[in-house]
Amino acid sequence: MLPCFGEVFGNASSRQHATGRRAAALVETARRQVADLLDCEPSEIVWTSGASESDNLALKGVAEAYAHRGKHLITAVTEHRAVLDVCGRLERGGCEVSYLDVDEEGLVDPESVAATLRDDTVLVSLMLANNEIGVLQPVREIAELCRARGVLLHTDAAQALAWVDCRVSQLGVDLMSISGHKICGPKGVGALYVRRRRPRVRLVPRIEGGGHERGRRSGTLNVPGIVGLGKACELVAAERREDAGRTGELRDLLLRLLSEAVPDLTVNGSLRHRLPNNLNVAFPGIDAERLLAELTTVAVSSGAACSDPGAGGSYVLKALNGVDDPSGRSLRFGLGRSTTRAEIERAAREITTALQRAPQPLATEVAASCGDPCADAGGWG
Ligand SMILES: Cc1ncc(COP(=O)(O)O)c(C=O)c1O
DSSP states (O other): OGGGGGTTOOOOOOOOOOHHHHHHHHHHHHHHHHHHTTOGGGGEEEEEESSHHHHHHHHHHHHHHHTTTOEEEEEESSHHHHHHHHHHHHHTTEEEEEEEEOOOTSSHHHHHHHHHHHHHHHHHHHOOTTTTTTTBHHHHHHHHHHHHHHHEEEOTTTTTTTTTOOOOOHHHEEEEEEGEEEEEEGGOEEEEOOSSSSOOOOOOOOOSSSSGEEEESOOOOOHHHHHHHHHHHHHHHHHHHHHHHHHHHHHHHHHHHHHHSTTOESSSSSSBBBBBTTTEOOOOTOOHHHHHHOOOOOOOOOSSSSSHHHHHOOOOHHHHEEEEEEEEEEEEOOOOOTTOOHHHHHHHHHHHHHHSSOOOSSSSSSOOOSSOOOEEEESSO
C-alpha cells in the first residue's frame, strides 16, 4: 500500500497519463486478487467502503431494480444491522420483508426459506457467518432453493471470508459483501460481488456521479485501501486452511480451559457449524460487565463496535432462546490469525482469576458482550 501514498499517487480513473494508469493497474491487480479468492470474474467485483456499504448497495440496489417484479424480501432476525436497518428502510419505502427465526443453535432452517418464498420475492439476504456467535448458515442449500424459484440471494460474508471457503461458484450466491478489516486488510474498504451471468444481476446504484465501477458505484477509488484488500485476499487464499486449523484448535483449547474453571458454562450457538475463531459463552450467575472490568491484558470490549446492543442486550443471543437480555452472562472471544497458545492460556488464567476475585456478586443481569465483533485489537474482527 505504501507506494500509493507517494510515488503512485495517481487517480485510477485518469487513464490519459502514466501516473493514473499505474494506479489503475494496481487497482486491476487487486480486483483480480479478490476475484480469484471468490472464484468469479474481476468485472463482477465492485469496490465499496466496506461491508456496510456493500450490504446497502445489494439490498437497496436490487429492491429498486426489481421493483417491477415484486417487493418482497427475506432475511433473518440475527443479521447484522447493516442488513436489518436497510430492510427497515425498505419497508418504510413500500417493500415487505419477512424475518426468519433461527433455532436454538442460531441456524436458519432452509425449509423455512422455502416456505417463505413467494412469487413476488425478489431477494433473500442471509449472512454466511454471524458476527456475534460465529455460526455458519446453510447458504449453499438456500442458494439452490432460491435458484429454483428464480430469486436472487445475497450473503454478507464479512466475518466468513478469512476462515471458510467463500467461492461464489460453490455457494451459488448472486451477491456477496466483504470487508477489508475482517481479513487483516485495511479499514474503510470492501467490495460487493455482483453476478454478471446466469443471471445477470441488475442494481440501481446508491452513489451516482462519475460512473465509476461500470456505473455501479461512483467516486474516486481508494487506491491504497483497494491494494491492501487485494493483497489480504491473496494471503487468505494462501494461508486460510492452515490458519483456520490452528485457530480452531486454540479456540477449542480456550473453551476447555474456561469449562474447567466454570463447569456450568454453555456455548451460545452451534459449535459444529461455526467459524474457527469465534467463541461466545454464557457464564451462569455471572455479570459479564463486571468480569470485563477485572481484566487487564485480554483485549475484549463490552458490546459491538458496529452496533450498540443497548439496554435490551444482544438481539442475536435473544433470538436463540427467546429470553430477554441473556447477554448479561455472555462473553464473546474473537481469535486472530496471530493468536498464540500462550495468549490463550494467559487469557484463560486471567479470566479464571477474575472470577475468583469477584465471585459472589456477579449475579446481576447486565448487558455485555466481549470481544468486539466488528474490529478487535488483532484487526481481525
Ligand atoms: C457481518 C458483518 N457485516 C457487516 C459489517 C460492517 O462492515 P464494515 O465495518 O466494513 O462496514 C460487519 C462488521 O463490522 C459484520 O460483522
